[in-house]
Amino acid sequence: MDALRATYELRCDASAAETRAREIALEQTAELPREAVARAGLPRDVVGRVESLREAGPGRFLAEIVYPAEVLDGTLSQILNVLFGNTSLQHDVALVDLDLDPAAAAGFGGPRLGVEGLRELTGARGRPLTATALKPVGLSAERLAELCRLFADAGVDIVKDDHGLGDQPAAPFADRVRACQEAVRQAGGRTLYVPHVGGAPSEMARRIAVARDCGVRAVMAAPMLCGLPAFHEAASGSGLAVIAHPALAGAARIAPEALLGRLFRLAGADAAVFPHAGGRFGFTLDTCARIAARLRDRWCGLRPAMPMPAGGMALERVPELISFFGADTILLIGGSLYAGGDPASRAKRFVECVRNAAT
Amino acid sequence: MDALRATYELRCDASAAETRAREIALEQTAELPREAVARAGLPRDVVGRVESLREAGPGRFLAEIVYPAEVLDGTLSQILNVLFGNTSLQHDVALVDLDLDPAAAAGFGGPRLGVEGLRELTGARGRPLTATALKPVGLSAERLAELCRLFADAGVDIVKDDHGLGDQPAAPFADRVRACQEAVRQAGGRTLYVPHVGGAPSEMARRIAVARDCGVRAVMAAPMLCGLPAFHEAASGSGLAVIAHPALAGAARIAPEALLGRLFRLAGADAAVFPHAGGRFGFTLDTCARIAARLRDRWCGLRPAMPMPAGGMALERVPELISFFGADTILLIGGSLYAGGDPASRAKRFVECVRNAAT
Structure with missing residues (x-):
């Protein structure tokens, strides 16, 4: 066969x-x-x-x-x-x-939550989800948690760690995750705080367990840093929503739509971050459209996953991004919210802009 | 710092x-x-x-x-x-x-055995080590073990699985490893049988444990298939010699000498397979010389590792390979021993050729 x-x-x-x-x-x-x-x-x-x-x-x-x-x-x-x-x-x-072969794919399972599960988790319906990142590495856990609170207060759906945040002394993993999860809890909304989990397999498992103990419901990992099989094992065993980050995935001589849209989805990514055209990276609009299509299409009986365009998206591009990707998308805007020194008001504009687009 | x-x-x-x-x-x-x-x-x-x-x-x-x-x-x-x-x-x-920073490198440890340890394990002194591969995938465990015995009888130092051998029904991992390890034992020499261990982290650990239980003293894994951190964790925890295979490592836009010579060595490879110039792959002689140099040089206090040139090396090239790589090298010749239908006599020629070169 x-x-x-x-x-x-x-x-x-x-x-x-x-x-x-x-x-x-x-x-x-x-x-x-x-x-x-x-x-x-x-x-x-x-x-x-x-x-x-x-x-x-x-x-x-x-x-x-x-x-x-x-x-x-x-x-x-x-x-x-x-x-x-x-x-x-x-x-x-x-x-x-x-x-x-769908039978082979079924053995891996693909996204456990996918588009529908992420909507249920965040309560966001009929519009793209909003997401931003906590950075830079070097900030203390308390400072990162303050940022997390500020973004949660603004109503951002997903606040994720920058993927450069690991277990550095400035903000040790357990301290950071506890503080940030507490920040979204206190904000009282439905914002998901999403810590980045890296390291060797046993360390990833430890970090996922710490996150779960803190009440975290989603994590992010980079399949090409930790290894696709390790990502899959961590994702499928975590019981959490899992976002895939594309670090080290750009230079594999594998078409991004095949790697991110097919293999990351097969390995269990509920959403996949990728650098959208016109940002700091070189993906074309066509490539990005194909990544999104392959994350969401009918394939092997696996759940559809959310595309998560990122990589230097300016707040001003939100309407264009929505018209390009449609509703089943997570818009990830990081640096552009930090630009100018008032992330709270930029985050509010981001959230409003996406909510208005839905009506 | x-x-x-x-x-x-x-x-x-x-x-x-x-x-x-x-x-x-x-x-x-x-x-x-x-x-x-x-x-x-x-x-x-x-x-x-x-x-x-x-x-x-x-x-x-x-x-x-x-x-x-x-x-x-x-x-x-x-x-x-x-x-x-x-x-x-x-x-x-x-x-x-x-x-x-050598302090950072020391935390990872690098090769546990390295050049000296592999020489002790095989008893091969003052000459390159000889190696070949069991293939093709699809043969039964018994047939693979017969090949293994034949190569061990010929005096080949290292007989490794083809990296395409996993846990397929034709030759399930445990059956194959038991049969092949028994074959080298019966041959009575010091040939190392080296199974390939793949899979997600827990499966790799299981396969390593099975191999260890069978008396195996070295395994091979592909860092870019399983993930470099997973390779490191498996290697450092195995207590076995570890050979790194370059599958999926060719397209990383990372210079091969940096990836194989530095990162694979840092992650604990005692030897690293790479496609030598003039075979089926496109590495240049300069690249191969740099890979070998970076596996063996003084670096961060880590043990030197063995370069393992491969990828379509013809038996006839052995003298040239020895003069290029010197003694602290494992010459891996696979397909060329199978060509012509008499692998036993080809393997004997291979072994003699390398032993003669040492004198």
């Missing part, structure tokens, strides 16, 4: 494209010359099969390769490996799309 | 280089405009400092940025994040080198 389908973009001469596609199908599975595979006398063929190959532009080819279930073993690390393990070391190839 | 030093290659106009370098120093730490950081009134500055900037070629600049200890938190995920988290999302930047 075909369990996994990958689309690769090859950069090569037309005369070489078919050979390259076949080499990839072999490299990602048997990793032996074809004649040696034949001699091995396998009961079932394990080599990937090139299902289609077409020219996508001058010197650019799209090859669709399907891989049999026999090479998978129920782990995300093996899915990553079959998709792009060795081939990532070949500079003429990018992974641009992937699809999965 | 400066805890972490990163060198980035920027591709931009000369007029923009200094600004870009400063933006990176800010992006990787405070992630706020400089004026907002100033207003935050931090007790200590947390922003990275551009220490040098020089032109490396037309439109190419090398920027050295140092980061203060205040932004780190003792985790590898935060080191990765500060080095290249958000900046990985900016396509004009590559991470090309890094250095670490």
